[in-house]
Amino acid sequence: MAKYIVLLGPPGAGKGTQAQIISKTMNLAHISSGDIFRENLKNETELGKLAKGFMNRGELVPDDVTIAMIRDRLKRPDCVQGALLDGFPRTPAQAQALGEMLAEWNAKIDSVPYISVPAQVLIERLSGRWSCPTCGFVYHEVFNAPKQAGVCDKDGAALYQREDDKSETVKRRIDVYVEQTSPLIAFYQEAGVLVEVDGILPIEQVTEELLAAIL
Numbered sequence: 328m329a330k331y332i333v334l335l336g337p338p339g340a341g342k343g344t345q346a347q348i349i350s351k352t353m354n355l356a357h358i359s360s361g362d363i364f365r366e367n368l369k370n371e372t373e374l375g376k377l378a379k380g381f382m383n384r385g386e387l388v389p390d391d392v393t394i395a396m397i398r399d400r401l402k403r404p405d406c407v408q409g410a411l412l413d414g415f416p417r418t419p420a421q422a423q424a425l426g427e428m429l430a431e432w433n434a435k436i437d438s439v440p441y442i443s444v445p446a447q448v449l450i451e452r453l454s455g456r457w458s459c460p461t462c463g464f465v466y467h468e469v470f471n472a473p474k475q476a477g478v479c480d481k482d483g484a485a486l487y488q489r490e491d492d493k494s495e496t497v498k499r500r501i502d503v504y505v506e507q508t509s510p511l512i513a514f515y516q517e518a519g520v521l522v523e524v525d526g527i528l529p530i531e532q533v534t535e536e537l538l539a540a541i542l
């Protein structure tokens with residue numbers, strides 16, 4: 328039966344970092360709503376043009392657009408075994424819609440690991456983040472540095488800093504998370520699928536805890 332895992336946590340908690348590792352270990356498609364929006368922004372699609380303003384302000388893209396995008400993505404053949412969702416759902420309406428679409432496909436959410444990290448650490452992490460524009464790999468200039476500063480270890484591309492990692496936008500993203508996404512912690516706790524993982528630990532240890540919680 329297909330397996331669906333939702334990685335929950337604030338901006339900078341390490342969802343993308345962990346999803347890149349765990350999706351390979353579990354052989355599950357890694358579906359990152361943020362990556363899909365950024366790809367559309369780069370290609371200047373209609374979806375990208377719509378999402379741009381919301382993303383640059385650190386706000387959420389409207390639910391109807393985001394839900395339709397994820398529904399389409401989950402229907403692709405690489406999701407036949409399920410998916411590891413990173414960044415979706417992040418509102419109660421999105422969580423409701425995900426539950427309904429999985430029920431329609433006779434599936435359900437197996438586990439919701441919640442990576443908890445205090446706010447002051449998030450700001451430090453996001454201000455030092457560097458990403459690869461080609462393979463999407465995420466680095467940190469102190470905590471997970473590439474071998475050569477500014478260059479991706481995997482494909483040699485020049486790394487970049489995300490537009491929404493500016494300090495004012497980061498603060499807004501954290502506020503939006505608290506207001507709109509954090510209610511999902513209680514929602515999934517009540518559903519009996521939430522497992523809290525301490526995201527302050529080093530990357531490898533967070534991976535171990537996550538795998539122990541999921542497998």
Ligand code: AP5
Pocket residue numbers: 336337338339340341342343344345360361362364381382383385386387388389393413414415416417421452453455456457465466467468470471491500526527528529530533
């Ligand atoms: P999105 O791309 O999803 O951003 P986010 O949720 O804010 O999460 P981040 O990608 O910033 O952080 P992360 O938890 O993945 O951390 P990372 O692994 O990179 O969304 C961006 C925007 O798109 C939103 O603001 C919104 O506009 C829109 N959007 C997306 N989804 C949406 C939705 N469902 N609905 C509506 N709008 C949506 O790690 C961060 C840094 O820390 C890295 O440098 C990493 O190397 C480092 N690090 C990671 N783990 C550790 C560790 N354990 N110790 C030390 N350093 C660590």
